[in-house]
Amino acid sequence: MYKYQQIAQSLHQMFTDGTYAPGALLPDQEQLAKQFHTTRITIRKAIQLLIVEGVVYSKRGAGTFLRKDYRATTGGISPIDQPLGTTATQPGHKVTSKILGFAARMPNESEQEALVICPTDPVYVIDRVRYVDQQLFSYEHTIMPTAIMTITEDMLKGSIYAALKAHGIAIAGSHRTVYAIKATEEDVKAIGAALNDPVLVIRQVSYSVEGEPFEFSESHFPYENASVTADIELDPRQPAK
Structure with missing residues (x-):
């Protein structure tokens, strides 16, 4: 160690x-x-x-x-906190994106806190629907500081993480929260969910190896293809309860 x-x-x-x-x-x-x-x-x-x-x-x-x-x-990064996007988690499959929105603005308070940025630091606002082998997979709402790198619509059609790595940004890990919600009007439009249907949400803040947060995002998954898998390792030094 x-x-x-x-x-x-x-x-x-x-x-x-x-x-x-x-x-x-x-x-x-x-x-x-x-x-x-x-x-x-x-x-x-x-x-x-x-x-x-x-x-x-x-x-x-x-x-x-x-x-x-x-x-x-x-301690330690669990499998669910590994910094993997849709492209990396679907090897051997064709991943495509439909861009619903791409703009820049000043961050709100929750975005400032998550990304450790100032109110005057502009951010990208990215909304995409992801498809795996032409089948709907998820809806992603992503906030990224514009200072990280220049992002183009062509990059958004592919893998943002791949573009970051090509730019020299080494990704270390993510802090994730997984929970369920009732489908909102946005989910109805983006992924075709029925209003109030169950939707799995993964909210995450991702970090570079320098410890700099570069992404604050939410991914919404329709219940038909929503699942989370994680390997849990128990510490043998802890007493049984």
Whole structure:
């Protein structure tokens, strides 16, 4: 295990034992480097790992905070949090997109918080319907800072993640929330769901290896083809309940 991984585990323990309360501001990287007898680069990598795991978040000019909704976990990126888009999760199949909307505007408060950006940082607003082998798969609503890279409609017809990687952006992981809703008017228009039908939603914030959030999105799946699969590994050190 690398030094930064050990430090991330130590910080996890501090979050769990109450050393830091949910929402607390962490010491700056220089202080943490002294505390763990290491370099700021190593601390930065540890913080990046915790950001990708959805444990902490950073605010420009303010510092790094433990998430207010933090719950103790064993750490690590679960399979459901792997940074895979529709193209990557459907190997061997033809994935196409229908662009419903593509524009730029200033972010709202929830987008600012999720992407750790300022009110004056413009974002792309992308609405697409995805098809797998010409069969409807999902409706995606994506918010991305325009500072990440220039995005074109041609890119949206294919894989945004592939375009990011080609631009030199290395993707580390995603923090995801999976839940169900009743179909909205937007779902009726986008995926042909009947109003109030069940719809699976995956909301995610994706991060680069530098710990920079670059995507805040929701994917809506009609119940006919909605499923989530994850491999759960139990920690043998934990006592049975």
